Structure formats: C-alpha cells, structure tokens
Amino acid sequence: MAAEEKLPAWNEIPPGGIIIEPGNAEERYTGDWRVFRPVINQDKCIRCLLCWVYCPDSVFHIVDEEYVTSKGRKYSFSLKIDYDHCKGCGICVEECPVNAIDFVEEVK
Amino acid sequence: MSSQAQKKKKRYFKLINQIPRQELFSPGHGLCAGCTAGTIVRHLLKAAGPNTIVVNATGCVEVSTTTYPYTSWRVPWLHLAFENAAAAASGVETAIKVLQRKGVIDPNKKINIVVLGGDGGTYDIGFQALSGMLERGHNVMYVLYDNEAYMNTGIQRSGSTPLFAWTTTTPAGKVWRGERRPKKPIAEIVAAHRVPYVATTNPAYPLDMLNKFKRGLIVEGPTFVHVLQPCPTGWRFDPRYGIKIARLATETGMWVNWELDHGEFDVTVPVPRRKHVKHYLRMQGRFKHLTEEEIEEIQKWVDQEVERINKMVGRQVIGPVEE
Numbered sequence: 081m082a083a084e085e086k087l088p089a090w091n092e093i094p095p096g097g098i099i100i101e102p103g104n105a106e107e108r109y110t111g112d113w114r115v116f117r118p119v120i121n122q123d124k125c126i127r128c129l130l131c132w133v134y135c136p137d138s139v140f141h142i143v144d145e146e147y148v149t150s151k152g153r154k155y156s157f158s159l160k161i162d163y164d165h166c167k168g169c170g171i172c173v174e175e176c177p178v179n180a181i182d183f184v185e186e187v188k
Numbered sequence: 189m190s191s192q193a194q195k196k197k198k199r200y201f202k203l204i205n206q207i208p209r210q211e212l213f214s215p216g217h218g219l220c221a222g223c224t225a226g227t228i229v230r231h232l233l234k235a236a237g238p239n240t241i242v243v244n245a246t247g248c249v250e251v252s253t254t255t256y257p258y259t260s261w262r263v264p265w266l267h268l269a270f271e272n273a274a275a276a277a278s279g280v281e282t283a284i285k286v287l288q289r290k291g292v293i294d295p296n297k298k299i300n301i302v303v304l305g306g307d308g309g310t311y312d313i314g315f316q317a318l319s320g321m322l323e324r325g326h327n328v329m330y331v332l333y334d335n336e337a338y339m340n341t342g343i344q345r346s347g348s349t350p351l352f353a354w355t356t357t358t359p360a361g362k363v364w365r366g367e368r369r370p371k372k373p374i375a376e377i378v379a380a381h382r383v384p385y386v387a388t389t390n391p392a393y394p395l396d397m398l399n400k401f402k403r404g405l406i407v408e409g410p411t412f413v414h415v416l417q418p419c420p421t422g423w424r425f426d427p428r429y430g431i432k433i434a435r436l437a438t439e440t441g442m443w444v445n446w447e448l449d450h451g452e453f454d455v456t457v458p459v460p461r462r463k464h465v466k467h468y469l470r471m472q473g474r475f476k477h478l479t480e481e482e483i484e485e486i487q488k489w490v491d492q493e494v495e496r497i498n499k500m501v502g503r504q505v506i507g508p509v510e511e
Contacts, residue, residue: 099254101259106216115398133394136224137216138213169221169427169428
C-alpha cells in the first residue's frame with residue numbers, strides 16, 4: 081500500500097479485520113524482487129507447459145496467440161510471463177527441457 | 189498388489205494439458221523466490237476447485253500469503269494457531285454437515301475441507317489435534333507441506349529435520365554434527381490410525397501430486413497427504429534448484445512417493461536405479477559439513493528404508509544404488 085494512500089479508519093474496516101476481497105494480493109507487485117529476468121524464446125519453446133506447472137508464483141499465462149516457428153511448426157497458443165509478479169527464482173529456467181528460457185540480468 | 193486393485197486405482201489427471209487452468213492462488217504473495225510451497229498450494233487448489241474451505245495452521249504459507257490487507261486466496265480461508273488447525277477443521281466439517289441437514293446449504297453440494305499445515309504444526313505442535321481428527325473420522329484432507337524445520341521463525345529444528353541436517357538449533361561443529369536423529373515417519377504414524385487414504389508426494393512430480401490431492405478429496409473420511417517442500421532459505425541452495433532437489437530426493441531414495449489406499453500399499457513413482465544420496469546432500473548448504481563417513485551413514489539409513497519399502501510392496505520398486 082502506498083504511503084500517501086489514506087488508511088481506513090477503525091469503523092471502516094470489516095469486523096474482525098477480515099479481508100473481503102479474494103486474491104487481492106495481485107495488487108502487490110513482487111516483480112521488483114527480481115535480479116535476473118526469465119525471457120521465453122518463443123521459437124525454441126515446445127509448449128510443454130512445464131514452466132507453467134512448476135512456477136510457484138503462477139506468472140506464466142497461456143494466451144491464445146498463434147505462433148509459427150522458423151522451422152514451420154505451428155502452435156495454437158503461446159506462453160507469456162507476468163513480470164509484475166515474477167520473483168526471478170529461475171525454476172522455469174532450470175526445468176525447461178529445451179532451454180528455451182534465457183535468464184538475463186535486469187538492467188535499469 | 190492384486191490385479192483387481194490395480195484396475196481400481198484411478199488416475200484423475202494423465203496429462204499436463206488436463207490440469208485445470210483456473211488459478212485460485214493469486215500471485216503477489218510473499219513466499220521467498222523459488223519457494224516450492226507456491227507450486228504445492230497452486231496445485232492443491234487446482235485439484236480442489238472453488239468449493240473449498242482452507243484451514244491454515246500457522247506457518248510459512250500462512251504468514252506470507254495473507255499480509256494484511258492482502259490475501260492470495262480466492263477460496264474461503266481460515267487462519268489458526270499451530271496446535272488447533274485440525275480441531276478447527278473438524279468443527280468446520282461438522283458445521284457444514286449440520287447446515288446441510290437443516291437445508292441451509294444444498295445437501296448435494298460437495299464442499300472440500302482442506303487443512304494446510306507445515307511440519308512444525310503437524311509433527312510437533314499440532315499432532316494431538318491431528319490425531320483426534322483422524323480418530324473421530326472427519327471428512328477432511330490434511331495436507332502437510334514439509335520443509336524439514338521451522339523455516340518461518342528462522343530455521344529451528346522440528347521433528348521432521350533429517351539426520352545430520354544443520355539448523356540454527358542443531359548447529360554443525362565438533363561436538364554437534366547437526367540434527368542427531370532421523371526424521372519421524374509421520375505418514376506411517378497417520379497410517380497407523382487406520383485412515384482410508386495416506387500418501388506422500390513431492391512437487392517435482394506434479395501429476396502424481398495432483399492425483400493424490402484429488403484422491404484425498406474424493407475418498408470419504410480423514411485423508412492425509414505429505415508433501416516434501418524444498419526451502420531455498422533454510423536448506424541453503426540457489427532458488428532455481430527447488431524442483432531439481434525435490435526430484436533428486438525421490439531419485440536417491442531419501443523420499444519415497446507412496447500411497448496407502450484402503451489398505452493397498454503402493455509406490456507411485458518407482459525408481460529402478462537409484463542415485464547415491466551424496467547427489468542430493470551436496471546440493472544443499474545445510475549438509476555441507478558432512479564427512480564421507482557421515483554421508484555413508486545416511487546412505488545406510490536410506491538403504492534400510494528402501495529395503496523396508498520394497499518388503500511392504502512385495503517387489504523391488506526401488507532399485508539398487510547406481511555406479
């Protein structure tokens with residue numbers, strides 16, 4: 081929560097301090113923890129979905145985006161990384177069976 | 189295992205394509221980078237679906253997924269202390285049963301109740317509540333994610349810490365060589381309660397893990413799934429090797445993926461040729477003080493365990509050491 085944002089008063093929060101909005105942690109951007117950034121090489125990727133399976137932060141999104149590789153292989157979907165939440169742990173880089181994910185240093 | 193039982197054995201998910209796409213565990217949680225607990229919880233909720241109530245004992249997952257005012261959970265979620273998660277889940281299950289009888293909730297609606305506890309909250313502190321829940325026979329699945337120490341409070345030993353592992357309370361020096369006792373066989377202790385379903389699994393085998401979660405939810409009565417969860421912070425390894433270490437645990441025989449379904453014992457991930465434990469131990473900083481003799485001692489302990497498992501199955505599911 082940003083510091084300048086006004087915090088709710090005691091009578092504005094739900095009873096018991098419960099959180100009524102499911103899954104609102106998505107508003108927290110854990111992407112700034114990252115030192116190395118995984119980048120998918122769409123041409124090498126065989127769409128086995130192992131990165132999507134193993135990712136602890138569910139940052140891999142399966143998008144309906146056709147892709148034709150340089151060898152002429154056609155895929156009906158692609159994988160995209162949500163860099164707002166990716167913590168850069170590198171599990172996907174390690175587990176990719178065809179080394180299609182590059183691990184590059186973040187430079188700002 | 190009889191051929192009839194083999195036929196009865198169900199595989200709910202056979203391909204990675206069949207894994208549900210719905211994410212009920214949102215990103216943005218505060219688990220360490222590379223913490224495989226995220227993988228485990230994601231798949232748990234994929235197997236369970238939206239009609240689920242999660243009862244969470246104190247632990248890493250609890251503190252890091254619900255930092256006020258944010259929550260990662262898209263299902264009803266209840267936070268409890270270390271010692272009473274199973275007891276509270278019993279109450280939740282009974283309350284739902286009563287509400288269904290009175291017609292407040294549709295009696296045909298299947299509501300899954302899942303307890304998620306860490307090894308501290310299960311092996312040590314929450315054990316009496318778990319034992320009581322199993323004894324009373326509540327229709328609850330207990331999922332234990334086991335990172336082999338109290339990682340949340342700063343790597344203190346728990347009943348789950350393996351032999352010779354370094355933790356802050358079992359230091360490695362001249363007198364103490366890390367933890368002095370082998371791991372407590374919690375899943376077998378649970379199986380001794382004669383519950384219908386007990387399984388051990390590990391996130392490196394996602395389909396095995398999902399099938400066990402699903403089976404645990406479908407079986408009536410108390411069920412227990414024990415999941416190994418490599419912890420980059422406490423086990424002292426590079427975050428990227430989390431899944432690799434989990435896989436090595438099974439490949440070396442340190443961890444056996446088995447299930448006990450209504451008295452039928454089987455190993456679901458057979459290892460025809462097993463690797464030497466040094467491959468598993470040398471990847472982790474918590475074992476870096478080990479001498480060759482100590483590694484051999486662990487290997488001897490693993491050999492005994494493997495022999496016992498093979499005897500239980502009745503055939504050689506886990507083979508001899510390679511090289």
